[in-house]
Amino acid sequence: MILNAYQISKSYHNGEKELHVLRNVDLELQQGEIITIMGQSGAGKTTLLNILGTLDRSDSGSVSICGLDISQLTEKKLSELRNKQLGFVFQFHHLLPEFTAMENVLMPALIAGDELNARERADELFDYVDMTERRNHYPSQLSGGERQRVAVLRALILKPGVVLADEPTGNLDESNADRLLNLFHKINDDFNQAFVITTHNPNVSDIGNRRFVLENETLNRIDSI
Numbered sequence: 001m002i003l004n005a006y007q008i009s010k011s012y013h014n015g016e017k018e019l020h021v022l023r024n025v026d027l028e029l030q031q032g033e034i035i036t037i038m039g040q041s042g043a044g045k046t047t048l049l050n051i052l053g054t055l056d057r058s059d060s061g062s063v064s065i066c067g068l069d070i071s072q073l074t075e076k077k078l079s080e081l082r083n084k085q086l087g088f089v090f091q092f093h094h095l096l097p098e099f100t101a102m103e104n105v106l107m108p109a110l111i112a113g114d115e116l117n118a119r120e121r122a123d124e125l126f127d128y129v130d131m132t133e134r135r136n137h138y139p140s141q142l143s144g145g146e147r148q149r150v151a152v153l154r155a156l157i158l159k160p161g162v163v164l165a166d167e168p169t170g171n172l173d174e175s176n177a178d179r180l181l182n183l184f185h186k187i188n189d190d191f192n193q194a195f196v197i198t199t200h201n202p203n204v205s206d207i208g209n210r211r212f213v214l215e216n217e218t219l220n221r222i223d224s225i
């Protein structure tokens with residue numbers, strides 16, 4: 001098991017008001033599995049993904065990644081685990097504008113002090129998405145679809161246990177969204193890479209080995225059609 005979330009609950013407090021977002025949510029992700037999570041705007045998808053990705057804490061419940069209970073880890077160990085085992089793809093690519101595509105992809109490796117091995121892998125990854133010619137371009141010189149592919153490569157550079165993708169196609173037109181979906185599929189097939197993907201888009205939901213919808217604070221399985 002790559003990731004195990006158990007009985008996750010979360011509310012936000014805005015002044016007097018309490019907003020319950022997640023109630024006793026369980027999620028188990030196996031090696032090589034794709035889980036997709038649909039849900040309306042405000043349902044709590046980003047909140048859940050941030051908790052799974054150790055970027056935010058739940059009020060109760062536990063999260064284990066690669067068998068490690070994250071509540072037992074020091075901040076240092078936690079950031080090491082986050083950098084090594086988790087890849088993030090956001091709705092807006094979040095590439096650093098002052099660095100080239102290649103430098104952006106290498107960033108997690110630089111942080112981990114593992115640049116030497118990463119360079120070769122980065123070359124392979126750019127080739128893998130047919131972007132070798134564009135690897136020295138800055139984000140502003142790339143199309144939206146290309147930027148999102150670069151963001152995916154950055155998530156993959158350290159071969160994480162799981163890639164968490166929050167509405168990765170939310171900002172793309174249909175053909176770029178399809179292309180990104182095919183890429184997720186191919187990465188999953190070729191590298192046995194596990195994904196948790198949130199989305200509004202039924203086409204994205206369909207690539208899940210298990211598909212869920214987040215509504216009324218709970219995560220419910222969508223039956224196979």
Ligand SMILES: Nc1ncnc2c1ncn2[C@@H]1O[C@H](COP(=O)(O)OP(=O)(O)OP(=O)(O)O)[C@@H](O)[C@H]1O
Nearest residue numbers: 012013014021039040041042043044045046047048
């Ligand atoms: N830091 C915060 N403080 C207070 N309320 C918050 C905070 N973050 C999110 N919320 C609220 O919690 C609810 C869930 O937000 P979340 O961003 O997880 O939804 P979402 O499913 O990702 O929505 P979208 O599809 O629009 O991205 C929303 O009602 C939101 O306004």
Ligand SMILES: [Mg+2]
Nearest residue numbers: 045046047166
């Ligand atoms: Mg969101």
